Amino acid sequence: THLSFPLGHDPAPLVVQTRKPVRAAAAAAMRLIVPLQSVVQGRGGLIFGSLIPCALFYFLQLYLKRHRSPKPQSNPPSPTTSSPKLAEMTRTSSRSNLFSRSIGQVRISSRAISIAKPNESPYYIGLDKASEDPYDRLSNPDGVIQLGLSENRLCFDLIEKWMSENLGHSITGRDNGELNINGIATYQPFDGTMELKLAMAGFMSHIMGGAVTFEPSQMVLTAGATPAIETLCFCLADQGNAFLVPTPYYPGFDRDVKFRTGVELIPVHCRSTDNFALSITALDQAFNQTRKHGTKIRGILLSNPANPVGNLLSREMLYAILDFAREKNIHVISDEIFAGSMYGNEEFVSMAEVLDSEGFDKNRVHIVYGLSKDLSLPGFRVGVIYSFNENVLAAARKLTRFSSVSAPTQRLLVSMLSDARFIEEYIKTNKRRLQNMHALFVAGLKGLNIRCADSSAGLYCWADMSKLISSYSEKGELELWDKLLNVGKINVTPGSACHCIEPGWFRCCFTTLAEEDIPVVLERIRKAVENTTDLLNSS
């Protein structure tokens, strides 16, 4: 007997052959197998018609689950552990295995997975390469010259001299000539001892030309400027909020602000036509743009003196920024870590100084400082959060327990920073040597027809190598960076790592060099780009 399909549907694969005596049974069987037909024939078909597809769908899902590949967020499982298990499961197909946990290594947080990935930024790749094969004039003259790390090695001799004269008793403390370690080892106030805060306040004031006094009670000390920035972000913004940051900016901000806080950074692009000066128009545009996308801006993150450009924010600009912040009701974080590394003739004006003079709302300004640049002690981990906002200070004080300054280091620095004569001499000599190195280096680059942006501070210069790149794009810039690193064997930081919108700019730190190294660097640059025609008029 033929089975009719009145609606002209293609039949499901039918294996049942009907015979007259079992016609009824066959028909029932058919209704199970061909639910559609049952529905059409309207004999209890609706129930079967809905149940059976559901059952089939359910079993399909089970089947898929069993054979699903490991979830993308788990660590890539080693093939040896995962595949045998999968094979086992298809063979046994025991019910209990159907819903077993995903194969592969135990899951860790999504935060950790993204952080653990090897860093692809040229900033970090270059640093690694330079540290693997570091240049040494005598022992490794073919090594990589490190111009990508803003470290100041120019005045170590001064500090070393101070150490040899003072270190012995500075840590253990002089208590009637007796050794007293008791104070060192016990729990200290997590936001730093009052002695160190006092000494730091004095030092910061000195560095900034005495134009402003810092109040120790408004200070919170942290293990470096890195946790200072992160801590402020935790205090001022919630997950999903954002900070405006002028570009180009220090590549480390991406880590400090974004790693764990969930706060975003919105770039505010600055251009070479105004020597990378910040404009309020650009700030405003970025603010409105971001707001339209539904993200709340909580503040502006500035570095002044700027890194990597090295220019300063003028007094007028500071006023304008504070006005803008007040208008939009946002915070201002001013990272002034290079305040003591001035070599230009401009005068550095701290946010604190401006606040002192005019009637600005102090509650929205927070200053970050540290001893890694001005005093060349990045290894000792000493940073400062300076705020006028009592609530921020209260929260930050509690947060510094995750990043306190080590006690022996606090002792040592109290001693060093309180030595007024030494600090005076250090600041003067440091400035002189910085000026000297800067002048030599920039002149040297000029000789290669590479001009630098105007700058007055920092441990680096911002060099325009756009004429030397093959294509005016990030790709071209990275090709040049790669050539300089692998052929020229010098590590510089490409502008793209600093989120610079114009390709071809590179940050070159010159304070890791001695004077004798400069010609070597220049020669290597020349060699690395010698096929580029624009170098024809190099001296």
Place this chain on the structure above:
Amino acid sequence: MLSSKASSNCHGQDSLYFLGWQVYEKNPFHEVENPTGIIQMGLAENQLSFDLVESWIRKNPDVMGLKNKDGESVFRDLALFQDYHGMPAFKNELVEYMAKIRGNKVKFDPNNLVLAAGATSANETLIFCLADPGDAILLPTPSYAGFDRDLKWRTGVEIVPIHCSSSNGFRISMFALEEAYERAQKLNLKVKGVLITNPSNPLGTTMTKDELQSLITFAIDKDIHLISDEVFSGTVFDSPCFISIMEAAMDSNLKRNIDVLSRIHIVYSLSKDLGLPGFRVGMIYSNNQTVVSAATKMSSFGLVSSQTQYLLSYMLANKKFTSNYMKRNQKRLKKRKEMLVSGLKKSGINCLKSNAGLFCWVDMRHLLCSNTFEAETDLWKKILCEVGLNISPGSSFHCSQPGWFRVCFANMNQSTLQVALRRIKDFVERSSFNYQQNMGSLSRKLISNWVRKLSSADREEQER
């Protein structure tokens, strides 16, 4: 204007644990200058062996002067050293020291060690690595009051307590573990791990190998992590000896080993064992390479000062010093603990039997006027303000039963401890006298009521 994190009180700093400290700081005890002040018994700090560290420093002026064995200054290298992988020499010494504390029954690889600015920072970093905001960590109670801040505050991770009770000496039972896990499920929280403190704070007890292996099995079963905070591992002064989670894991059959080691993580620090909390030296040890890699990068937020790393690498390299220190420190801790326990016993107060830590878990349930946390808080207030002792109430450790207190003994000298014991004795005697008086009057009242009832009943009968 502030973030929600900054304005919340999720840091738990408002608990009685921290309030007690504040009251103490306003009126701190001093043997000579302020003999009626409050004695600090709420800070788990080891001050008993400072003299040993001091003498080492005196004998090594060169190291303090940042000079190497040849008398050359290493200052330049130290000043610039900010590698988040940590100083290799320091990490090598640390792993050897850690192995020594564990009787050399486990060996550690310095490449699996990540440094942090104290165990506080290490714990937080580890949670950042293992759990996402909204996930949960199971934590046995009573537990260190600071965990609310270290594990939850910035990470956004929840803590689900595993309730332990005095009925089995506050040990973690499989039943309690499962119950906590189910509770987390009901709250729609994804459990990512269990965190245990071994030796326990505030109990002062160490876990047995069976207990550790049950925990490991549980972790494998539920596909979660197991964090063992072993900051007090060097303060074990009595038997049973300390068994690290790593040792327990090594004992599992090899087939599970690949999986097991990737989910076990140890947190350690030098704050308790070496009595150097001010130095801020903590660490994470893990066999899970992704965790090590992520934690290493996160350690930028809490690097250990290179000067400190240098100092301590020399101190720990001196094996004679470390052996001597460990032995004498443990002896002093044991003696001091026994002094506290016997002193309290004379006042009729018992302590949980402990073999480690810088404190005792004291049973004051019989001094409560009612079996409630309000009564516990009242008692705590009385002891803080009237008796002048800052001890930490069980509620601040999230203990499920009222009446237990943590009393620290290692952060004061012997005479101060004796003063404290005397004060407690006086207080207990006073309270029991009052109690007897109250009880006396109460029983007399009850008897008179009963007599009256009886007599009225008699009269009624008679009247009928």
